[in-house]
Amino acid sequence: MxxxxxxxxxxxxxxxxxxxxxxxxxxxxxxxxxxxxxxxxxxxxxxxxxxxxxxxxxxxxxxxxxxxxxxxxxxxxxxxxxxxxxxxxxxxxxxxxxxxxxLYENWQVAQAVELFTQNPTPDGLADFLSKHAEPLYEPNLGFLNSFEGNPTNSVYIQQSIKLVQGYYAWSISIxxxxxxxxxxxxxxxxxxxxxxxxxxxxxxxxxxxxxxxxxxxxxxxxxxxxxxxxxxxxxxxxxxxxxxxxxxxxxxxxxxxxxxx
Missing domain, CATH: 1.20.1540.10 (Rhomboid-like)
Incomplete structure (x- = not known):
């Protein structure tokens, strides 16, 4: 040296x-x-x-x-x-x-969040988690199962929206x-x-x-x-x-x- x-x-x-x-x-x-x-x-x-x-x-x-x-x-x-x-x-x-x-990755997440909030379904949530937030998939399996059993439940819908929006907020704060x-x-x-x-x-x-x-x-x-x-x-x-x-x-x-x- x-x-x-x-x-x-x-x-x-x-x-x-x-x-x-x-x-x-x-x-x-x-x-x-x-x-x-x-x-x-x-x-x-x-x-x-x-x-x-x-x-x-x-x-x-x-x-x-x-x-x-x-x-x-x-x-x-x-x-x-x-x-x-x-x-x-x-x-x-x-x-x-x-x-x-x-920027490209976060833009994709933002687009996915917007699409999900327009049509919050159990399948949509599973798709979002598997594609954009894989570490959250297994910890939220219980919630996913409950949401699938009650897809029109307003509480589950709001929680799912809060989940994907929270992930996006986290992803742009690192x-x-x-x-x-x-x-x-x-x-x-x-x-x-x-x-x-x-x-x-x-x-x-x-x-x-x-x-x-x-x-x-x-x-x-x-x-x-x-x-x-x-x-x-x-x-x-x-x-x-x-x-x-x-x-x-x-x-x-x-x-x-x-x-x-």
């Missing part, structure tokens, strides 16, 4: 400082975490501010470890200005991709935090610029070249994002977004050879 470079050091300090304020002084997430676009709490500046907040000490440590492991070499190659541009472009790009996919998008962008850049560098990983008993590690990690994150496990709190598409924007930016810089390293 190279000595920590100035920009990496400053980013490290800022992330630790904001984590300390958020966890020990007053909460910053309510205003500065990246909210879904359809949320009334969404603000455009959150595409930047979310990068400096973290969900816990483990989350912070893993991101900062990646920053100090791979960031200094890139900063030495590019210089502080270009490295900082790269960091923010990949972090903001990660948030944009994540938000774009979330914030995203963390520098992971930018860190995965750094990882992608490292793999592209130093593809044959051998990495020694904690749980792998043999060295692995950076290009293979990055390719495997990218495919894993893409697969995990498509699977979209609702019990998984990891923003996989933000990771993919960071890697994608890193690739695009490096290809663009590659066409500007006179301005590149």
């Amino acid at each position: 190279l000595a920590i470079t100035p920009t990496v050091r400053n980013l490290l300090i800022l992330n630790i400082l904001f984590y300390f304020i958020d966890s020990s002084v007053f909460s910053l997430k309510g205003q500065f975490a990246l909210m879904p676009v359809m949320s009334p709490e969404f603000h455009i500046f959150q595409f930047v501010s979310y990068m400096f907040l973290h969900g816990g000490i483990g989350h912070l440590f893993s991101n900062m470890f990646g920053l100090i492991m791979f960031g200094p070499l890139l900063e030495r190659v590019w210089g502080p200005k270009r490295f900082l541009i790269f960091y923010f472009v990949t972090g903001i790009g990660a948030g944009m991709l994540f938000s774009g996919i979330g 914030p995203m935090v963390g520098a992971s998008g930018a860190i995965f962008g750094i990882l992608m850049a490292f793999g592209l610029l130093f593809p044959n560098t051998e990495l020694f990983l904690l749980f792998v008993p043999f060295p692995i070249k950076a290009k293979y590690f990055v390719a495997f990690y990218g495919l894993f994150e893409l697969y995990s994002g498509i699977q979209n496990a609702q019990s998984d709190n990891v923003a996989h598409f933000a990771h993919v977004g960071g890697m994608l924007f890193a690739y695009i930016l490096l290809r663009y810089w590659g066409t500007q050879k006179s301005n590149f390293y």
